[in-house]
Amino acid sequence: MTEAAWFIDNPAEEAVQFWKQCYPDIKNIPDTEKVITGCGYDLISSFKLPATAWWDEYYVHLEKRLDDISEQLKGKNDAEMIIEFARKEIDIFKKYPDEYGYVFLIFQKNTK
Numbered sequence: 001m002t003e004a005a006w007f008i009d010n011p012a013e014e015a016v017q018f019w020k021q022c023y024p025d026i027k028n029i030p031d032t033e034k035v036i037t038g039c040g041y042d043l044i045s046s047f048k049l050p051a052t053a054w055w056d057e058y059y060v061h062l063e064k065r066l067d068d069i070s071e072q073l074k075g076k077n078d079a080e081m082i083i084e085f086a087r088k089e090i091d092i093f094k095k096y097p098d099e100y101g102y103v104f105l106i107f108q109k110n111t112k
Contacts, residue, residue, distance in 0.1 A: 001104075001105055002049065002102045002104050003103055003105060004026050004101070005032050005048075005103040006026060006029075006099065007029070007100055011099040014092065014095070015092055018088065032103060032105070033105070040109060047104050049101055049104060051093075062086060063090055
């Protein structure tokens with residue numbers, strides 16, 4: 001599975017505030033691994049997904065799509081709020097790509 005995680009102990013306050021809005025339970029990798037083992041699973045492996053995967057495969061395309069639809073959705077409040085939030089997400093990631101991201105976790109049920 002993948003899970004959003006802090007990659008450093010003291011992330012920038014701007015990044016912390018952003019994640020409090022969208023996923024306040026984000027943890028660092030060791031604490032995420034503790035949750036998994038605490039639920040009766042053995043952690044086999046974990047690794048961080050590289051920032052380039054997010055940027056090249058997701059944010060570049062999202063940013064272009066937002067540019068494409070922004071004008072046609074002007075004046076539609078719900079759509080404008082979603083677009084604004086997505087742009088904020090992109091901006092935060094541009095500023096702090098090494099502070100957070102997704103960790104891929106491989107685990108199995110503990111059979112002991």
